[in-house]
Amino acid sequence: MTGVVVVDQRSDWPVDIPDVEVVTAWDYLTHETHTRAPRTTRIYNLCRSFSYQSTGYYVSLLASARGHKPLPEVTTIQDLKLAESPSVLNDEIEELIQQSLARIGSSEYVMNVYFGVSLAKRHERLARALFNLYPAPLLQAKFVYRDDEWRVDTLGAIALGEVPPSHHEILYQAAGGYFTRKRSPRAKKESARYDLAILVNEDEKEPPSNARALKLFERTAEDLGFEVEFLDKGDYGHVAEFDALFIRETTAVNHHTYRFARRAAREGLIVVDDPVSILRAANKVFLAQLMDRHRIPQPKTLLIHRGNVSHVARELGFPCVLKQPDSQFSKGVIKVETEAELKRQTREMLERSDLIIAQSFEPTEYDWRVGVLDGQPLYACRYYMAKEHWQVVKRGKNGGKQEGKHETLDIKDVPAQVLTIAVQAARAVGNSLYGVDLKQFGKVVKVIEVNDNPNIDFGVEDLFLKETLYRKVMEYFLKRLEARTKT
Template sequence: MSGIVVVDQRSDWPVHVPGFEVVTAWDYLTQEELTRARKMRVYNLCRSFGYQTTGYYVSLLAGARGHKPLPEITTIQDLKLADSSRILNDEIDELIQKSLARIGSAEYVMNVYFGRPLARRHERLARALFNQFPAPLLQAKFSYRGDEWRVDNIGPIALGEVPASHLEFLYEAAQDYFARRRAPSRRRESSRYDLAILVNDDEKEPPSNARALKSFEKAAEDLGFDVEFIDKSDYGHVAEFDALFIRETTAVNHHTYRFARRAAREGLVVVDDPLSILRAANKVFLAQLMERHRIPQPKTVLLHSRNVKLAGRDLGFPCVLKQPDSQFSKGVIKVESEAEFRRKAADMLERSDLIIAQSYEPTDYDWRVGVLDGQPLYACRYYMAKDHWQVVKRAGNGAIVEGGHETLDVKEVPAAVLNVAVQAARAVGEGLYGVDLKQFGKVVKVIEVNDNPNIDHGVEDLVLKDEIYRKVMAYFIKRLEQRTREQSR
């Protein structure tokens, strides 16, 4: 994807940025060469974004042409809404208070240039403002009222409104920002699409290890993607891509969900999509979904404050309690008696009005079937950790002990296991899922459906090897080509 900086007059932007061309707004709006350009990043630095001004039309028509503008027309409109400052106050209040704590006056104005402030102590706050409202030039006005700082107003600022003393810093921030973007000269000629892979280098138990991520990158490039690994600080850049692959553990009240939501809203092909995150992240929803579709699961009770006294006796002991948003064996406990059941259930119900209680049905291993686009992708047996009832045993000191694993060709997996896994995954959606199951002879029961399932080098890829990564990337290609056909109708 090529990149251009759009200004009202060429003299407005005297700095040369390698790999980016400076064009006037009028040329961008009227020249056929730019009108028909297929894939292009458009950095809109016009002097005004007022309704139906030239700057407004640059971002508006960039969207119509399939280009990737910054700011997008939706960002311009969002910044005009009366509640934009309220949203910021609710979202980043703690950061506002911490960043402005040492300000001596009752008012403060912060200009944010490509996500950066002049004062380094405000860098985190500036990045948060940019992530919420991705625009090259932002101005936020704060006031100290009562005993706290509040955002009074936030909006885009025109290039002509930037103080002369700030221009050198602005040019530096822009060059740093562009340098982080992939320059056109680095792109391979075979690249058809841009793929972002969201990762967290600090995550202790990521869904894909480093070797797997490299394999995903190679498979994507082989199929025509230009790949960039991004992290949570890149929220403002999501719309610059065609597809987003989340390889960081997802949660609803988390930046991964916000990334997925924004990617879907911008028309990207995204895995995991926000609806899958919402559904798979909540075990209460999954239990009801399995029941509705008549997919077998262990005996399950929807537990709340009014039935907690009777539910344990109905299930028998031991039984299992599950926090709705539990992951990786966390928030899932086995209780041995009615007294323990009531005590632990009460603790969980402090955090959620509904939780899940299930009968305890021990097995030597759990099945995990990876399902992609409604078809089995891989199958593993995960064995219970030594002297433990789960696959993962977590010690009080933070140590983790895992059971062994065995990866099988899906052709070798019992048909009943595959059938139930596919049914469960299709009930959630059409993306990538890991379905956990227990098998008792010919009886198969779903334990849970996970979005964002593990695909690690040396575990899930042992049978398919490089082909597992290629299949996932081929799914993105399929969805992107389908989207292109639908848009051309």
């Protein structure tokens, strides 16, 4: 049985879909058969009302209490009650709204979304995005054209009885497609105890794990009793079906990766990277202040705003390094040599963020990267500077890049001070998976940054531990899940 459709009256759902049972809300709430159904049971709540403490509300509420996977969840029901304002939407959806409704001739438009599907093919991406943001089986969005742009007027769940008869066919087709969605091309292993989702982006040019590393994560997780499924950003509506989420796509705050992490944490999944780690590690201004508060050594650092740019030359001298708060992969990190260059670069950076970071330039032959998991060192690498460049990665104007060589070491061969400082920096951020970048000058070690989404690539970070590295990461998920089960 893949799922249970819950309705107020059996006649509310007149279609038969393989492996999907249809029950009344009262039966689901009161019969022991459903109370003790396996925790992996999916509940599709199509009750006529989701108002507070109504039967429909309790179906989703008790489904969560029983360990079932309800759609919609109570959190979604509550979120939709606050969704009248278009400010709840993100920039990606706002752009989709303008694109999707560009050819609408009237000043108002109503769109019904059934399990992420719209009647109009041209609205397919927008319908899916709205469903991903608010995973409810039946949604209705009302748009108005005002001040030369389309805006959301209202957005909410609709009852099954509010679906026009002319829409029933597309509703049943959409539901059938959603219900029978395959969790995996292979049969579920009887030994699988937990469901693990791995979020990836096949189009990402510089993902945190390459294809062979992802395969090793999958294999080691299965060996430990996980059922593994790879997700992409279109699978937001399915997050709550899993026990754990491992994000192997480059994270950012104003991005779907953060929304995945936030929702997974809210639904009680074990998630790496967790949303707090993303918020903290994604911003170099925060990290600089955090390192300072914990007295963790870092290059001399100034918090730059429009009023103190003139202090940089006196405090740091030239050359110095400017950092955009959300810079990644050496992007947004600039070395400036002169006062004129400093003024030009800070002016451009301060257009994007009211605060940026300036640090003293302290060149080394290589940077240390120490992977830290759950407060303990996991792996260690030396990343050497690209040839004739001051960073590990040298980027060309045409989009090409040149990387320095790398060296992976046994943790036992890493200087004690490097490990100590790396662990202190990681623990200041959280207890998840981090990559701490450091510079070493003899016995002096300084933190450059803490990354919440560190690279774990086949042929680089795993060169010493090999498959043991992947196993240690998966064992972290298993330990957290088993600890949760015991409480």
